[in-house]
Amino acid sequence: xxxxxxxxxxxxxxxxxxxxxxxxxxxxxxxxxxxxxxxxxxxxxxxxxxxxxxxxxxxxxxxxxxxxxxxxxxxxxxxxxxxxxxxxxxxxxxxxxxxxxxxxxxxxxxxxxxxxxxxxxxxxxxxxxxxxxxxxxxxxxxxxxxxxxxxxxxxxxxxxxxxxxxxxxxxxxxxxxxxxxxxxxxxxxxxxxxxxxxxxxxxxxxxxxxxxxxxxxxxxxxxxxxxxxxxxxxxxxxxxxxxxxxxxxxxxxxxxxxxxxxxxxxxxxxxxxxxxxxxxxxxxxxxxxxxxxxxxxxxxxxxxxxxxxxxxxxxxxxxxxxxxxxxxxxxxxxxxxxxxxxxxxxxxxxxxxxxxxxxxxxxxxxxxxxxxxxxxxxxxxxxxxxxxxxxxxxxxxxxxxxxxxxxxxxxxxxxxxxxxxxxxxxxxxxxxxxxxxxxx
Amino acid sequence: xxxxxxxxxxxxxxxxxxxxxxxxxxxxxxxxxxxxxxxxxxxxxxxxxxxxxxxxxxxxxxxxxxxxxxxxxxxxxxxxxxxxxxxxxxxxxxxxxxxxxxxxxxxxxxxxxxxxxxxxxxxxxxxxxxxxxxxxxxxxxxxxxxxxxxxxxxxxxxxxxxxxxxxxxxxxxxxxxxxxxxxxxxxxxxxxxxxxxxxxxxxxxxxxxxxxxxxxxxxxxxxxxxxxxxxxxxxxxxxxxxxxxxxxxxxxxxxxxxxxxxxxxxxxxxxxxxxxxxxxxxxxxxxxxxxxxxxxxxxxxxxxxxxxxxxxxxxxxxxxxxxxxxxxxxxxxxxxxxxxxxxxxxxxxxxxxxxxxxxxxxxxxxxxxxxxxxxxxxxxxxxxxxxxxxxxxxxxxxxxxxxxxxxxxxxxxxxxxxxxxxxxxxxxxxxxxxxxxxxxxxxxxxxxxxxxxxxxxxxxxxxxxxxxxxxxxxxxxxxxxxxxxxxxxxxxxxxxxxxxxxxxxxxxxxx
Numbered sequence: 001x002x003x004x005x006x007x008x009x010x011x012x013x014x015x016x017x018x019x020x021x022x023x024x025x026x027x028x029x030x031x032x033x034x035x036x037x038x039x040x041x042x043x044x045x046x047x048x049x050x051x052x053x054x055x056x057x058x059x060x061x062x063x064x065x066x067x068x069x070x071x072x073x074x075x076x077x078x079x080x081x082x083x084x085x086x087x088x089x090x091x092x093x094x095x096x097x098x099x100x101x102x103x104x105x106x107x108x109x110x111x112x113x114x115x116x117x118x119x120x121x122x123x124x125x126x127x128x129x130x131x132x133x134x135x136x137x138x139x140x141x142x143x144x145x146x147x148x149x150x151x152x153x154x155x156x157x158x159x160x161x162x163x164x165x166x167x168x169x170x171x172x173x174x175x176x177x178x179x180x181x182x183x184x185x186x187x188x189x190x191x192x193x194x195x196x197x198x199x200x201x202x203x204x205x206x207x208x209x210x211x212x213x214x215x216x217x218x219x220x221x222x223x224x225x226x227x228x229x230x231x232x233x234x235x236x237x238x239x240x241x242x243x244x245x246x247x248x249x250x251x252x253x254x255x256x257x258x259x260x261x262x263x264x265x266x267x268x269x270x271x272x273x274x275x276x277x278x279x280x281x282x283x284x285x286x287x288x289x290x291x292x293x294x295x296x297x298x299x300x301x302x303x304x305x306x307x308x309x310x311x312x313x314x315x316x317x318x319x320x321x322x323x324x325x326x327x328x329x330x331x332x333x334x335x336x337x338x339x340x341x342x343x344x345x346x347x348x349x350x351x352x353x354x355x356x357x358x359x360x361x362x363x364x365x366x367x368x369x370x371x372x373x374x375x376x377x378x379x380x381x382x383x384x385x386x387x388x389x390x391x392x393x394x395x396x397x398x399x400x401x402x403x404x405x406x407x408x409x410x411x412x413x414x415x416x417x418x419x420x421x422x423x424x425x426x427x428x429x430x431x432x433x434x435x436x437x438x439x440x
Numbered sequence: 441x442x443x444x445x446x447x448x449x450x451x452x453x454x455x456x457x458x459x460x461x462x463x464x465x466x467x468x469x470x471x472x473x474x475x476x477x478x479x480x481x482x483x484x485x486x487x488x489x490x491x492x493x494x495x496x497x498x499x500x501x502x503x504x505x506x507x508x509x510x511x512x513x514x515x516x517x518x519x520x521x522x523x524x525x526x527x528x529x530x531x532x533x534x535x536x537x538x539x540x541x542x543x544x545x546x547x548x549x550x551x552x553x554x555x556x557x558x559x560x561x562x563x564x565x566x567x568x569x570x571x572x573x574x575x576x577x578x579x580x581x582x583x584x585x586x587x588x589x590x591x592x593x594x595x596x597x598x599x600x601x602x603x604x605x606x607x608x609x610x611x612x613x614x615x616x617x618x619x620x621x622x623x624x625x626x627x628x629x630x631x632x633x634x635x636x637x638x639x640x641x642x643x644x645x646x647x648x649x650x651x652x653x654x655x656x657x658x659x660x661x662x663x664x665x666x667x668x669x670x671x672x673x674x675x676x677x678x679x680x681x682x683x684x685x686x687x688x689x690x691x692x693x694x695x696x697x698x699x700x701x702x703x704x705x706x707x708x709x710x711x712x713x714x715x716x717x718x719x720x721x722x723x724x725x726x727x728x729x730x731x732x733x734x735x736x737x738x739x740x741x742x743x744x745x746x747x748x749x750x751x752x753x754x755x756x757x758x759x760x761x762x763x764x765x766x767x768x769x770x771x772x773x774x775x776x777x778x779x780x781x782x783x784x785x786x787x788x789x790x791x792x793x794x795x796x797x798x799x800x801x802x803x804x805x806x807x808x809x810x811x812x813x814x815x816x817x818x819x820x821x822x823x824x825x826x827x828x829x830x831x832x833x834x835x836x837x838x839x840x841x842x843x844x845x846x847x848x849x850x851x852x853x854x855x856x857x858x859x860x861x862x863x864x865x866x867x868x869x870x871x872x873x874x875x876x877x878x879x880x881x882x883x884x885x886x887x888x889x890x891x892x893x894x895x896x897x898x899x900x901x902x903x904x905x906x907x908x909x910x911x912x913x914x915x916x917x918x919x920x921x922x923x924x925x926x927x928x929x930x931x932x933x934x935x936x937x938x939x940x941x942x943x944x945x946x947x948x949x950x951x
Binding site for chain 1: 524525527528529530531532533534535536537538547548549550551552553554555565568571572604605608626627629663665670671672710713714715744745746747748749750751752824826860861862863864865866867868869870871872873874876891892893894895896897898900945946947948949
């Protein structure tokens with residue numbers, strides 16, 4: 001299919017050019033996926049499709065637009081692109097809107113990122129059903145008589161993407177993706193029916209945990225939420241579990257883009273070279289992790305990927321600057337978006353850290369909440385476990401933490417030894433001191 | 441990648457959404473017209489989708505048995521015009537074309553979709569959907585009866601027929617207006633969004649329903665600077681509106697609100713933490729109802745016994761002055777639909793009638809399981825998704841009190857003006873919503889402005905704790921409310937009068 005996608009990209013560029021575009025960039029995706037979910041030991045839903053989409057960015061007379069369509073009938077596509085070029089001409093002029101200087105395409109690595117699983121083709125309807133069935137069984141078994149409802153699901157997909165720019169860029173990626181997931185709802189006191197889930201995502205099927213582990217983990221997580229209480233508002237140390245650390249770092253990441261900075265929506269805009277966190281905070285953008293969910297050799301503008309240290313021992317080093325906002329700011333472009341994010345793991349397990357801290361909250365989930373990118377203030381609901389004398393006492397609900405990123409990250413005191421492998425954000429659990437946890 | 445979390449969430453778009461206009465003031469004379477009059481036959485004319493072809497594809501979808509099958513054709517055109525740094529220098533357009541084919545067997549669903557509307561591609565997708573069943577084939581209805589419904593969003597001029605030359609001055613004028621209102625304004629971003637979603641639902645039991653769902657909004661995001669401090673806020677107006685809705689007066693009002701909201705933040709503080717009385721101002725604070733009760737009333741969660749409300753039908757859940765409605769029939773509101781994405785006409789569904797829990801929100805599958813009629817709540821993001829029970833516009837009716845009395849009754853607490861987003865855990869009923877703007881209440885009077893605080897509560901507890909409802913009901917007139925559930929986003933609306941909740945947990949900064 002690779003050649004077919006290349007031919008289509010080539011054709012789209014020709015149509016745009018013939019219609020008067022100075023330049024254009026085309027991205028075409030093709031995907032085939034199967035998703036199966038089980039409940040009550042039988043299929044609840046089976047979904048399957050093959051789809052395609054084309055996106056074209058048009059540059060004409062210093063004007064810019066982005067167009068996307070799933071209507072790829074030849075005549076429809078031709079008229080779509082021609083109309084797009086014509087309407088782009090009517091916009092206001094912005095000379096900074098161009099394709100990147102081709103020198104930024106150079107230096108692209110040629111390495112196998114292990115994102116395509118050759119065993120994908122061996123999947124059969126039977127193997128898919130037995131995988132999901134095994135997840136459900138193990139969740140039901142572990143959940144025992146507390147189970148109200150269990151659903152399990154499995155997903156696999158094969159995708160191809162071509163990116164082509166009229167000033168001399170073309171790139172192709174082919175990848176597979178798999179997930180297994182379970183969620184359980186349990187009986188609790190009164191009308192409370194706590195639920196939790198577990199999902200593991202990987203690009204190589206072998207990298208997923210066994211289905212039995214996925215189901216059992218979902219059940220354990222749900223059972224741990226039984227009997228949740230609110231405690232009094234108190235200043236405590238908190239440990240944020242690896243899989244949800246990403247929700248707190250997103251408040252930092254959204255302010256690290258060239259656009260946020262140029263549009264005066266970033267509290268980090270003038271902090272390059274300054275301390276924004278404790279020495280324990282190092283944040284690395286690593287596009288070359290084999291099998292990484294965000295691994296790549298070029299970004300969506302064709303800029304060659306490179307490993308970057310974004311924050312080094314608490315000092316802000318880099319931003320995500322794409323070509324356009326780089327020109328607006330007068331800065332060198334880096335890349336427009338994160339690839340894989342890594343915070344180096346520490347030495348101790350969460351359990352050991354808990355013993356050491358004595359009293360605090362182990363945050364295993366968040367609810368609601370938001371972060372103000374202009375000021376750094378945030379407020380977010382937490383779900384987790386209250387621990388005392390190093391042991392878990394009871395789960396907590398309806399509680400909240402509120403802080404400011406510039407005051408919060410300096411209180412990062414430790415990273416645990418448990419980097420989370422099933423996400424683009426490979427973060428370990430993180431420990432923060434003196435956090436106001438509001439409740440009763 | 442799919443998010444497996446059953447937590448549902450709401451986002452109100454890039455900027456705040458709200459409004460203080462009563463919906464009725466925008467109603468044109470002669471409403472409502474009949475849907476289907478101008479929209480019928482679109483898919484046949486443009487894509488050759490005949491009844492005969494539909495019947496063939498439905499037959500394939502039912503070839504292995506199955507109780508029911510449907511086809512959902514969609515052709516949606518979505519446009520954005522964006523002004524940044526004084527120039528309308530970015531535009532985007534997305535065309536989504538495809539058909540989703542569903543086979544239902546009991547509560548089991550088989551689903552396939554294709555972007556290729558040829559007979560061959562549709563038959564292949566139908567045979568995928570069919571695999572959910574394994575019995576002898578069924579036959580679809582021999583005739584399809586076109587569905588006639590009221591039209592809750594009649595338009596005289598299609599958004600797609602408004603030339604770019606007319607939209608540009610609108611966007612530019614909002615930018616200029618924002619800058620003219622204060623020298624502290626440093627950056628303005630304006631977005632004009634318009635969408636035309638054409639759908640055709642054909643069911644194996646003989647329903648054929650065709651609609652054109654317009655949607656648009658105009659939003660402004662303002663960044664201001666004062667003594668080296670920066671703040672940002674915004675506003676938008678929209679709904680199932682046509683272009684003539686965006687008058688110069690509306691632009692002026694939008695600019696004023698966006699700028700005022702940004703400037704007041706220089707005075708705002710984060711409130712104290714802990715449990716306290718919370719007064720919800722009118723309009724967009726209806727997000728609270730959406731999270732605290734709306735999601736928990738979606739029948740799929742109750743059918744599976746995973747909603748905290750699943751044992752409460754017919755029981756008293758709130759004081760007698762509390763009536764909560766989910767309604768697809770509010771003229772021009774974002775969440776309104778003429779019929780749902782399964783071809784069931786829209787309706788007004790009373791969730792809580794004078795304090796008593798009365799009805800869940802049903803799609804066809806849950807309605808059959810409960811032995812009731814669908815409430816017209818089966819909605820989907822696009823042809824790539826199968827429908828599930830969803831909210832439309834969720835609101836609480838007004839009461840007797842004056843808003844001032846409600847604030848006075850709170851004593852000391854907080855007043856919520858603007859909500860950015862919310863989330864709920866269905867099983868526990870625990871919910872959160874993020875207050876982007878509000879005020880302290882001190883000794884029964886409004887005090888200092890507050891911002892950036894998450895409020896937590898529990899649905900059933902919160903309902904029982906609504907102790908006072910004012911008479912100032914209004915719908916939020918924003919166009920950017922999108923509700924997420926099961927990986928699908930659909931447009932929704934809100935409405936609410938000022939009301940007092942005795943106690944909620946305020947996620948402030950001090951103990």
